[in-house]
Amino acid sequence: AQKVTQAQTEISVVEKEDVTLDCVYETRDTTYYLFWYKQPPSGELVFLIRRNSFDEQNEISGRYSWNFQKSTSSFNFTITASQVVDSAVYFCALRQSGYSTLTFGKGTMLLVSP
Amino acid sequence: DTEVTQTPKHLVMGMTNKKSLKCEQHMGHRAMYWYKQKAKKPPELMFVYSYEKLSINESVPSRFSPECPNSSLLNLHLHALQPEDSALYLCASSQDLSDVGEQFFGPGTRLTVL
Numbered sequence: 001a002q003k004v005t006q007a008q009t010e011i012s013v014v015e016k017e018d019v020t021l022d023c024v025y026e027t028r029d030t031t032y033y034l035f036w037y038k039q040p041p042s043g044e045l046v047f048l049i050r051r052n053s054f055d056e057q058n059e060i061s062g063r064y065s066w067n068f069q070k071s072t073s074s075f076n077f078t079i080t081a082s083q084v085v086d087s088a089v090y091f092c093a094l095r096q097s098g099y100s101t102l103t104f105g106k107g108t109m110l111l112v113s114p
Numbered sequence: 115d116t117e118v119t120q121t122p123k124h125l126v127m128g129m130t131n132k133k134s135l136k137c138e139q140h141m142g143h144r145a146m147y148w149y150k151q152k153a154k155k156p157p158e159l160m161f162v163y164s165y166e167k168l169s170i171n172e173s174v175p176s177r178f179s180p181e182c183p184n185s186s187l188l189n190l191h192l193h194a195l196q197p198e199d200s201a202l203y204l205c206a207s208s209q210d211l212s213d214v215g216e217q218f219f220g221p222g223t224r225l226t227v228l
Contacts, residue, residue: 101170
């Protein structure tokens with residue numbers, strides 16, 4: 001069975017602070033895919049990143065960075081110099097190879113105040 | 115065009131009404147999905163269509179009836195809903211059901227059943 005745990009239900013920071021959102025996953029598969037989605041108050045889930053299980057290289061995209069560590073089954077997401085527009089619910093998700101179904105974590109609500 | 119559109123944005127209906135939700139994408143994707151999302155919860159998969167054929171039905175009650183008239187359109191017909199069906203209904207699409215692509219989501223329809 002697959003499982004994604006986002007232990008942080010809600011995080012509040014002040015603008016310009018760095019913040020890390022944790023994601024821990026469980027799967028018996030050797031090939032799998034990990035995702036992060038952002039859901040602002042408007043409701044749309046915005047795709048941020050996909051990482052496959054064979055690619056442990058960390059990624060940076062502007063103020064966003066992701067740290068994938070298979071040894072600890074974690075795929076953490078860091079926002080550097082947070083902004084008010086980063087306020088949203090962030091979901092980490094897992095998909096088995098050969099399956100279309102996403103297993104979502106419960107989400108972390110990030111509130112960035114001015 | 116990397117957009118999934120959904121209409122209407124908001125819908126209020128009575129328990130005896132019949133209504134439909136619409137979803138459209140022009141990315142040439144051959145897989146389309148319906149999700150239901152309750153407040154403060156992650157999205158839950160309802161249906162998956164692949165090449166216009168129903169591929170997955172996650173034991174959804176028959177008062178929800180999906181339809182895929184062509185590769186760009188996905189409908190969700192609603193009939194005799196219950197107040198507990200009030201939720202955000204999200205449509206998504208992906209290249210196909212293989213491992214290649216990620217799912218892109220629409221903005222959702224916020225449904226209220228009175």
